Amino acid sequence: MKRVAAGALLAMSLAPGAAGHRLDEYLQATLIAVSRGGVELEIRLTPGVAVLPVVMAAIDRDRDGRISVEEERDYAGRVAREVELRVDGKPAALSLIESQFPSLEEMREGLGTIRLKLRAERTGRELRLENRHLPQISAYLVNCLSADGLAVGRQERDQAQRSIRFEYSFGKSEAPFWLAALGMLVVARIAACSYPWKLRTLPYGRGSDWSRAR
């Protein structure tokens, strides 16, 4: 029988409730999608169980222990206002495209993630974003998504990733070289498969399909 000798290092997460889900942080993860038509933000907000009361105080304004549709909308609006987006130095108003709220039960277990999709129509060459929502309890991630033809300069962030700045531009929508090479290989392979290779393996001059084909 195997004897599992757990060391002191194991003591950290013995409570089942501490396993794998957030505890004392409000994780705010933002992905920025820059396109020729504007900027889209996907923000995932995951409250840890220890900070849920703070987050709930911001959402459940009437303190009835439930989250109504109006409260969802108001909270999404608050986040949209507290995330400041600037394109070429000018404020770009964010409008809410989509929101998804988890159940309170999921949030109480530290598993619930609020998902917001925001959009600004402004286009330009330099983007700045600063997330000012509930900074006292939050940990942040912010990244720019890759896109075909999009060139992004050095991304500058503060140490906590509350803010990001980068320059961007769009070239021709060319596939990268490796993708083009892959495409060529696929095309070549299709051509190879379509070609009657097996005929070539037959001996010449014995009334074979190959000789007939010629």
Place this chain on the structure above:
Amino acid sequence: MKKISFLASVLACGLAQAQIPASVASTIVAKANGFLSSLDEGQRSKVLFDFNDAAQRVKWSNLPTTMVARSGVKMGDLTEAQRKAAMDLLAAMLSKRGYEKTLAIMGGDEALKTAGGGRGATMFGRDLYYISIMGKPSVSDPWMLQFGGHHLALNITMAGREGILTPSHTAAQPAKYTVEGKTVRPLGAENDKAFALINALDEAQRKQAILNYKVADLVLGPGQDGKTIQPEGIKGGAMNANQQAMLLDLAGEWAGIINEQAAASRMAELKRNLAETWFAWSGPTTNGTPAYYRIQGPTVVIEYAPQPLGGDPTMHIHTMYRDPTNDYGKKSVSR
């Protein structure tokens, strides 16, 4: 004629590199069929899904199965013979070290269950891993094995004689434990090789590689399929040959989980793209401290993220392994 022959041989070489031997593919299919035939009808119906079942394909997580339900059959619900057949299948699809890593991750979950004085019995342990099969095991048609539970999600697509492991999630909590006096570190190599690499860079290279901000978690973890972020850090092309070899070796900790033949093909691909592969680091550079890193190239994204959840982050690690061009074998299946 000569041109056509040359093209054919080039293609043949390319295909041969990407394929596992027919005998290995046949063995895997035989093991899969062996496992399926060991099940009763009710169990089999729980295990099998349509290959195109989009909901099942993405039904994996880092979280315990009591928090995020998985489909398939649970190891704890199988007889000893059925469980052996399931693990034999997994062993056939993975390399020796990949299989050992899997067992070590599951062993860590067992340690977590035991260490809580039984409090985690319903949430952790080897019995709480699930297996499912999408499609019909075949040496020609695509099918997929999903094996996972808390801190483990292996999504292995077989497309003819190609084997694809992306996207897959490995993790460890505790990241170090002892069994019969022997120390087990499921992701120890992922940690140690990364610290060796960051310390093998010179000062100017480190300046490029080390991000000036904290990364609190995986950026493209579970649920983030199909996204690619802008790469950061230092490019493989700015490393010397020794550093490049270290980077490739580090990536091999994930690429090498799948069986050796498929891994060899994947490693060759990663090697070809090494100059365009980025290595980014966030955190201190002394081994034993918590640091996040990311390897990102044209066909790979690897993330390693210590978790500040409930204690020492170095004892709780999450990792993610993706191929933005071929997750779930989408490229291979469409060939």
